[in-house]
Amino acid sequence: MRVWKFGDNIDTDAIIPGRYLTIYDPRDLASHAFEGTKDEFSKNAREGDIVVGGSNFGCGSSREHAPLALSGAGIHFIIAKSFARIFYRNAINVGLLPLICPDAGEIRDGSEISVRIREGNIEYGERKLTFEPVPEFLQSIIDAGGLVEFGRDRKEVPLCTKSL
Amino acid sequence: MGSTVAEKIFAGKCGRKVTAGEVVMAGIDAAMIHDITGPLAIKKFYEMDGDTVFNPESVILLFDHQIPADSIPAAENHVYMRRFAEEQQIQNYDLREGICHQVVMEKGRALPGQIVVGADSHTCMYGAGGAFATGIGSTDMGFVLKFGALYFRIPESIKIAVSGSFAEKVGAKDLILAIARDLGADGATYKSLEFMGETIRNMEMAGRMTCCNMAIEMGAKAGIVPPDEITHEYFAKRVKNYERIHLESDEDAVYALEKDFDVTDLSPQVAVPHNVDLARDVEDVAGTHIDQVFIGSCTNGRFEDLQEAARVLGERKFSDAVRVIVIPASREEYLKSLRAGFIERFVEAGALVEAPCCGPCMGGAFGLLAPGEVSLSTSNRNFRGRQGSTEASVYLCSPATAAASAIFGEITDPREV
Numbered sequence: 001m002r003v004w005k006f007g008d009n010i011d012t013d014a015i016i017p018g019r020y021l022t023i024y025d026p027r028d029l030a031s032h033a034f035e036g037t038k039d040e041f042s043k044n045a046r047e048g049d050i051v052v053g054g055s056n057f058g059c060g061s062s063r064e065h066a067p068l069a070l071s072g073a074g075i076h077f078i079i080a081k082s083f084a085r086i087f088y089r090n091a092i093n094v095g096l097l098p099l100i101c102p103d104a105g106e107i108r109d110g111s112e113i114s115v116r117i118r119e120g121n122i123e124y125g126e127r128k129l130t131f132e133p134v135p136e137f138l139q140s141i142i143d144a145g146g147l148v149e150f151g152r153d154r155k156e157v158p159l160c161t162k163s164l
Numbered sequence: 165m166g167s168t169v170a171e172k173i174f175a176g177k178c179g180r181k182v183t184a185g186e187v188v189m190a191g192i193d194a195a196m197i198h199d200i201t202g203p204l205a206i207k208k209f210y211e212m213d214g215d216t217v218f219n220p221e222s223v224i225l226l227f228d229h230q231i232p233a234d235s236i237p238a239a240e241n242h243v244y245m246r247r248f249a250e251e252q253q254i255q256n257y258d259l260r261e262g263i264c265h266q267v268v269m270e271k272g273r274a275l276p277g278q279i280v281v282g283a284d285s286h287t288c289m290y291g292a293g294g295a296f297a298t299g300i301g302s303t304d305m306g307f308v309l310k311f312g313a314l315y316f317r318i319p320e321s322i323k324i325a326v327s328g329s330f331a332e333k334v335g336a337k338d339l340i341l342a343i344a345r346d347l348g349a350d351g352a353t354y355k356s357l358e359f360m361g362e363t364i365r366n367m368e369m370a371g372r373m374t375c376c377n378m379a380i381e382m383g384a385k386a387g388i389v390p391p392d393e394i395t396h397e398y399f400a401k402r403v404k405n406y407e408r409i410h411l412e413s414d415e416d417a418v419y420a421l422e423k424d425f426d427v428t429d430l431s432p433q434v435a436v437p438h439n440v441d442l443a444r445d446v447e448d449v450a451g452t453h454i455d456q457v458f459i460g461s462c463t464n465g466r467f468e469d470l471q472e473a474a475r476v477l478g479e480r481k482f483s484d485a486v487r488v489i490v491i492p493a494s495r496e497e498y499l500k501s502l503r504a505g506f507i508e509r510f511v512e513a514g515a516l517v518e519a520p521c522c523g524p525c526m527g528g529a530f531g532l533l534a535p536g537e538v539s540l541s542t543s544n545r546n547f548r549g550r551q552g553s554t555e556a557s558v559y560l561c562s563p564a565t566a567a568a569s570a571i572f573g574e575i576t577d578p579r580e581v
Binding site for chain 2: 009011013014017018019020021022023024035036037055056059060061062063064065082084085086089090093094135136137146147148150151152154156157158159160161
């Protein structure tokens with residue numbers, strides 16, 4: 001799938017500018033994703049394309065509109081050297097999978113890659129790049145189908161136990 | 165092995181020792197939602213089959229980003245949240261009180277030792293009062309509204325020890341920009357910044373709030389000043405039956421990193437476009453042309469900030485070549501500043517004084533920049549496009565530097581004014 005490559009410190013204002021925060025529909029948000037920063041993204045991104053960033057991807061605001069805008073553009077995976085904390089959780093909560101890959105910087109814009117979740121690697125030409133496994137506690141939320149489903153299935157949650 | 169303040173707060177909740185790296189589902193003492201992230205949090209609450217919120221008295225609900233409503237969709241969001249507040253019997257501060265973070269502090273809704281979450285990244289500001297406070301997204305907030313709990317990875321802490329006395333017209337904002345410059349925009353990702361040392365102990369609450377507010381700009385999950393007499397005095401005036409608790413790190417607590425800063429020779433700092441960690445000494449950017457100056461935001465819109473700006477301004481006027489926008493952070497700060505005569509002084513000098521709200525820092529409501537324009541702002545972010553066009557530039561600074569620069573129409577060292 002086609003790679004949309006970005007640099008370090010891609011912030012949430014770049015992903016979705018503040019003037020669009022009254023929008024909550026992912027597809028409508030997607031039409032403004034990276035507006036003024038990378039305008040061709042909203043025009044040309046296709047279902048299944050992959051966003052690749054450098055370090056500190058998604059820094060800044062807690063606005064969930066940012067991962068929603070990427071999800072609305074058909075993105076399922078974001079690969080980066082590192083993620084900002086709130087964005088990482090938000091991405092998982094809206095059904096995007098953020099993958100931490102130390103070699104993300106080597107992946108070129110416009111190239112074709114495939115993410116192989118079961119094998120735990122990314123196929124990039126002849127190479128296989130590895131990514132870090134998702135932390136166990138987040139995996140249990142992903143396995144439940146997301147935090148909404150995890151929350152819907154429960155009337156209450158046990159506090160301070162050793163595992164979720 | 166001893167514990168950090170962050171570990172102790174979670175241990176207090178769980179009734180057992182916890183250590184950094186552990187993941188716990190922890191009870192929440194208070195949760196804040198505003199007009200940008202609130203509507204989606206409420207939708208998620210309903211999608212999770214939420215019926216009644218965990219405790220209406222623990223929810224803080226208000227509007228600050230788009231007030232008075234600047235568009236029909238914004239007005240609709242306000243109506244949606246008002247209905248939710250009514251249905252759930254949540255006290256609604258509506259658009260009356262000011263910027264969410266300042267209001268939470270003023271109303272004593274985040275106290276020492278508590279765990280507080282807000283659907284806004286600058287929620288980490290409440291650490292100035294000794295709470296563990298962190299920003300979360302809307303789905304996480306929907307979960308909190310239903311269960312009164314959220315899962316946390318207990319963070320490692322970075323010790324920030326600050327010594328020395330500030331030179332005149334240098335202060336908390338210059339310190340936190342210097343710390344960001346040193347640590348970098350992702351230097352504290354997932355970690356808690358614990359501020360200590362004589363400079364912090366001598367700092368009033370306003371400065372502590374400025375520092376903790378910007379912990380997120382280094383990626384931190386929280387910023388905390390262990391509570392002391394200054395903290396207790398602040399809350400004792402605001403909270404009925406306020407309980408003074410003792411909370412500090414053990415001497416043998418384990419830190420991921422320990423940093424020392426001496427502010428004695430610190431110059432006023434200016435973060436240049438387009439990242440917060442690109443701070444420079446003001447001497448190195450003095451003379452830079454500016455079109456707009458914004459004095460306000462949750463970072464620097466308090467009485468003490470406006471007082472500093474008014475002191476630098478003196479009897480002068482702002483340059484006609486610059487648009488100066490002043491926005492007090494809350495109604496309380498507005499009234500104090502009004503009674504002290506600062507507001508009259510700003511208006512006389514040529515500034516626009518707006519009612520308490522996020523203002524240009526929201527990047528959508530008003531005060532936007534055209535392509536090529538330059539803003540100097542006391543807020544917290546200078547990302548590309550943060551205050552309007554992606555071809556505009558935002559510089560960040562203290563209220564003193566903002567006021568000095570607004571007089572001359574270019575970035576100016578406040579020590580020379």
